[in-house]
Amino acid sequence: MTYPEADGLTVGRAAALVGVSVKTLHHWDAVGLVRPSGHTPAGYRVYSADDIARVHRVLVYRELGFPLAEIARILDDPSADARDHLRRQRAQLERRAGRLQEMARAVDRMLEALDAGLRLTPEEQVEIFGADWRPERVDEARDRWGGTAQWTQYAERAARMTPGDWKDVAARTEALNADLAAACRAGTAPGSSEANALAERHRALLGTYFDCTHAMHACLGRMFADDPGFAAYFDGIEPGLTAWLRDAIFANAGARGVDPATAAWE
Secondary structure (H helix, E strand, O other), X not given: OEOOOOOOEEHHXXXXXXXXXXXXXXXXXXXXXXXXXXXXXXXXXXXXXHHHHHHHHHHHHHHOOOOHHHHHHHHHOOOOOHHHHHHHHHHHHHHHHHHHHHHHHHHHHHHHHXXXXXXXOHHHHHHHHOOOOOOHHHHHHHHHHOOOHHHHHHHHHHHHOOHHHHHHHHHHHXXXXXXXXXXXXXXXXXOOHHHHHHHHHHHHHHOOOOXXXXXXXXXXXXXXXXXXXXXXXXXXXXXXXXXXXXXXXXXXXXXXXXOOOOOOOO
């Protein structure tokens, strides 16, 4: 049938109205699912009101998961029981909804793990990191660095770590602290090969949580000395260790082309 230009909808206008692409309508036309009732004198496809109603019915069945061939059979076969199809599809949707809800709960648990950064209870944290560990340190760190790319990296890595992984990190930390304390007591000179090796071990340990460049390491060394909490921690391991570690980090960074005085977090 040929329509005047003002009657019906061209394929572009029909696609925009129902929210599908022109390519989709062309495909449905080609497979006989929704064929426009006529054309304009210029040869353009024209969709009538009944055609658009059929498009909407196709969209409903497609949203329910019916394949196009079955949709065509339901729409065109008078003997097809649309109610029976819909009842069966509703049962499938209920099962799918249940699976999606469980997946949503799993995602919530993953988000909690990523947000907390530790898959450990406070009791497990104390057991692994020692009696002087304060679980609220995680909250303090999140408040301080939560908006940085490094915190995101830390949270993603921490969420994948098992209690066994954390015990390994705690053991490595304890061994490194003992070696740092021994070097500080022995008067090992920052910038010496031994001190540089210890600084690199310290940077590698930080690399467990996020990628730590030498410039970042220098920034952290400065922060250790300036922050009373960090200073108390390191000096509690060995008197004077905070300043020694800062100087060792600075010297190691300088040996690798980083000026500690101007180092930036990058």
